[in-house]
Amino acid sequence: MRPDACGDVERSDHPQREPPRTVARRSVLLAAVLTVSASATVATQKVFTADDLAVVERTVGTYFEAAKSQIAAQEYETAKVRLIVAREYLARSWTFWSRHARGDAAKRVTATTAALDALDDRLSEVPIDPARVQAAVHEATAACAACHAEFRVEHPASGTYGIKPGILGEHTGERGR
Numbered sequence: 001m002r003p004d005a006c007g008d009v010e011r012s013d014h015p016q017r018e019p020p021r022t023v024a025r026r027s028v029l030l031a032a033v034l035t036v037s038a039s040a041t042v043a044t045q046k047v048f049t050a051d052d053l054a055v056v057e058r059t060v061g062t063y064f065e066a067a068k069s070q071i072a073a074q075e076y077e078t079a080k081v082r083l084i085v086a087r088e089y090l091a092r093s094w095t096f097w098s099r100h101a102r103g104d105a106a107k108r109v110t111a112t113t114a115a116l117d118a119l120d121d122r123l124s125e126v127p128i129d130p131a132r133v134q135a136a137v138h139e140a141t142a143a144c145a146a147c148h149a150e151f152r153v154e155h156p157a158s159g160t161y162g163i164k165p166g167i168l169g170e171h172t173g174e175r176g177r
């Protein structure tokens with residue numbers, strides 16, 4: 001009998017499908033980025049409350065827009081640094097949706113971080129193909145927009161955003177899975 005016959009556990013598949021941690025090359029760069037980032041503390045915390053989420057989303061927006069500007073200027077290395085920060089912040093919102101039993105929204109987080117990773121891959125190609133980069137930018141932007149259409153509401157009077165009414169429902173307290 002093979003010694004590993006009954007010990008063959010599938011370790012690669014995370015049961016809850018949390019967005020995968022970034023690979024080492026990104027983590028090293030991220031550590032450098034966060035060291036100089038004024039709001040680094042949020043990136044190292046879990047996202048528990050709606051207020052936490054608003055802060056995270058604003059940060060994702062700021063860094064993703066900055067990445068897009070740098071891409072437009074063909075400053076690809078700078079764009080990557082911005083993108084990594086956006087990606088890391090967004091990934092942390094997975095916990096928020098999961099705690100509130102919104103697996104559908106958590107899936108959107110996973111899909112969007114995957115789109116940001118795909119963009120990072122395009123930015124890591126040698127030589128860089130601007131058309132492929134642009135296509136990846138569009139896909140990532142569409143992933144953000146799809147989630148916003150489903151879960152975000154704009155308050156017209158103030159021009160601010162929130163979570164659509166009913167999305168968190170009763171799943172806000174101890175009952176949340």
Ligand code: HEC
Nearest residue numbers: 054057058061064105108109112144147151152161162163
């Ligand atoms: C899982 C769903 C989801 C995904 C994916 C998502 N967002 Fe959001 N986003 C929200 C929700 C919900 C809000 C409203 C939260 C709030 O502001 O209270 C929001 C708010 C925002 C805001 C406004 C923040 C504010 O209050 O001023 C920005 C900017 C933003 N998102 C950018 C992005 C970008 C850029 C991406 C993609 C890289 C993205 N988001 C991906 C759900 C999502």
